[in-house]
Amino acid sequence: MPQVLEFKLPDLGEGLTEAEIVRWLVEVGDVVAIDQPVVEVETAKAMVEVPCPYGGVVTARFGDEGSELPVGAPLLTVAVSVGADAGASEEGAGTASGSGSGGAGAASGSGSAGAGSGSGEVESSGNVLVGYGTGAPVARRRRVRPTAVAAAVPARVPVAPVVPVAAPDPVPDAVPGPVAVVSPLVRKLARQHDLDLRKLSGSGRDGLILRADVESAIRALAEGTSAPLPAGFAAPAAGAVPEPEAVPVSVASSAGRTVEGSAAQRIPLRGVRGAVADKLSRSRREIPDATCWVDADATELMAARAAMNSVAGPAAGPKVSVLALLARICTAALARFPELNSTVDLEAREVVRLPEVHLGFAAQTERGLVVPVVRDAQARNAESIGAEIARLTEAARAGRLTPAELTGGTFTLNNYGVFGVDGSTPIINHPEAAMLGVGRIVPKPWVYQGELAVRQVVQLSLTFDHRVCDGGTAGGFLRYIADCVEQPAVLLRTL
Structure with missing residues (x-):
C-alpha cells in the first residue's frame, strides 16, 4: 500500500x-x-x-x-x-x-x-x-x-488540501518546456509585472532571457501600442498588468519631524544581498581598519601584458587579463608580507597567519556582489589564475557558484576600476585582514625619467586590519605591489 x-x-x-x-x-x-x-x-x-x-x-x-x-x-x-x-x-x-x-x-x-x-x-x-x-x-x-x-x-492517500487560486486566462501559443532564464531577479521582475516569460525571445546567448529583455517588455506594455514589444511577446488584455500600489510610510526628516512618503519602496535584505549586508556590517563593527593608497605607473605592466598575448604558435596560450596579473602580484606580495594573509581569533586573542592564499575577487552580478575564491593561488601562475577567474566569473553570472567557491578566502582583490572610478576605501571582507582596491588605468601626465610624459596611471588602495600589522608593514606591502606594477621584471625574483 x-x-x-x-x-x-x-x-x-x-x-x-x-x-x-x-x-x-x-x-x-x-x-x-x-x-x-x-x-x-x-x-x-x-x-x-x-x-x-x-x-x-x-x-x-x-x-x-x-x-x-x-x-x-x-x-x-x-x-x-x-x-x-x-x-x-x-x-x-x-x-x-x-x-x-x-x-x-x-x-x-x-x-x-x-x-x-x-x-x-x-x-x-x-x-x-x-x-x-x-x-x-x-x-x-x-x-x-x-x-x-x-x-x-x-x-x-490523504492528499493535503489545496487552496483554490484563480487561474489566469490561458495565453495562446505558449512555448512548452523550461524557460531560458538563469537569474532569479529576472523571474521576480517578470512576476511583479505579470509577464509570461515563455512569450519573450531572449537576446542573450542561446536565447537566454536577460533583464534588459524583461525591462523592454515592461516599457512596451506601459506605453501601450506606441512601442513595439519584443519578438514573440503577446500583450495581455487591457487591465491585465496591475499598477503597483503606493503604500504611504512615515519617513523621518532631517529636522526630526515625521513626514508621509507617498511611494516609498521597501526592499527586503535577504539572499545574497542580505548576506553581504550582514558581513559588511560585521566587518565595520569588529575590524579596526585603515586605508593607504598610492598612484602607480602601469605603462610597463600593460606593455608586458600585450607582449604575453601577442605570442603566436605552439607557445601561445589563453589571453592573460590585467586582473590575473594583479592577482599574481598579490600572491608574490603576500609571500613577502604574510601578516596580511591572516585572520584574528577574538576568543583566543590571537592573530592566525594562514599558510595558503585563497584569493577572492569581487564580481558584480544581477544577484548582487559576490566574491568567488581562487583556491591555492600561491601555487598558480598568471595564466592559471586567469583561467580560474574566468571560470568563476562565468559561474557567478549564471548563478551556478557553489558555497565552497564563495567561502574560505584569505585575501580579496577588488577591481572597481571597471566602474570607471579611480579610488575607493574598500570594506574588508570579514574575517580576512586586508583588501587591495584597483582603480581604472587611464592616461595621465607623469614625470618619467625626469621629463613630463603621458603614462598609464592607476591608483592602488589597501584597506587592512590594524590588529594584524602596523602601517609600516601595510605600506611595504602596497609599495611592493606598486613596484611590480611599474616594473613587472621585479616579479622574476619570485618566479
Whole structure:
C-alpha cells in the first residue's frame, strides 16, 4: 500500500539556515524519480536545485515561489509504494529529510533509507543533501512503479488540501518546456509585472532571457501600442498588468519631524544581498581598519601584458587579463608580507597567519556582489589564475557558484576600476585582514625619467586590519605591489 513521506528542506551546508523558493520544478500529481530535482532555491551563497530522495507521486507542496523556508521545514510530500515493514520506512523518511545533517560526511552516507533491498523498506537514494544534491544512484535499487502508485493515491492517500487560486486566462501559443532564464531577479521582475516569460525571445546567448529583455517588455506594455514589444511577446488584455500600489510610510526628516512618503519602496535584505549586508556590517563593527593608497605607473605592466598575448604558435596560450596579473602580484606580495594573509581569533586573542592564499575577487552580478575564491593561488601562475577567474566569473553570472567557491578566502582583490572610478576605501571582507582596491588605468601626465610624459596611471588602495600589522608593514606591502606594477621584471625574483 502507498505511504506518504514528507521531504523537508535539507541542510544546505556552510551554516545556512534558510532558503528562498525560486521555482518549483514539479506539480502536485507529478510522478518523480529518486534524486530528481523538485525545486530550485536561492540561499545566501548560491542557487541550488534540490533533489528528492524518494520516487513516487507528489501529493502536496509547501511554500510559494518567492517565499523563504527554514532548514527542516516541509518542502513536499510524496506517495511511495512500501511493503509491510512500516518501521523501516519511517526511519528512512527521517534520514532523508536532512533535518539532522550537519556536515559533508552525511552527503554520501547510505543510512537506513538505503537502496531498499529489504522487502519492507521505502525506496530512496539514502543520500542526505548537503550543499548540492545527492550523490550517484545506489546500485541495484528497486524501481518504483509510477503507474501503480498514481492509481492508488486517490483511494489510499490523504492528499493535503489545496487552496483554490484563480487561474489566469490561458495565453495562446505558449512555448512548452523550461524557460531560458538563469537569474532569479529576472523571474521576480517578470512576476511583479505579470509577464509570461515563455512569450519573450531572449537576446542573450542561446536565447537566454536577460533583464534588459524583461525591462523592454515592461516599457512596451506601459506605453501601450506606441512601442513595439519584443519578438514573440503577446500583450495581455487591457487591465491585465496591475499598477503597483503606493503604500504611504512615515519617513523621518532631517529636522526630526515625521513626514508621509507617498511611494516609498521597501526592499527586503535577504539572499545574497542580505548576506553581504550582514558581513559588511560585521566587518565595520569588529575590524579596526585603515586605508593607504598610492598612484602607480602601469605603462610597463600593460606593455608586458600585450607582449604575453601577442605570442603566436605552439607557445601561445589563453589571453592573460590585467586582473590575473594583479592577482599574481598579490600572491608574490603576500609571500613577502604574510601578516596580511591572516585572520584574528577574538576568543583566543590571537592573530592566525594562514599558510595558503585563497584569493577572492569581487564580481558584480544581477544577484548582487559576490566574491568567488581562487583556491591555492600561491601555487598558480598568471595564466592559471586567469583561467580560474574566468571560470568563476562565468559561474557567478549564471548563478551556478557553489558555497565552497564563495567561502574560505584569505585575501580579496577588488577591481572597481571597471566602474570607471579611480579610488575607493574598500570594506574588508570579514574575517580576512586586508583588501587591495584597483582603480581604472587611464592616461595621465607623469614625470618619467625626469621629463613630463603621458603614462598609464592607476591608483592602488589597501584597506587592512590594524590588529594584524602596523602601517609600516601595510605600506611595504602596497609599495611592493606598486613596484611590480611599474616594473613587472621585479616579479622574476619570485618566479
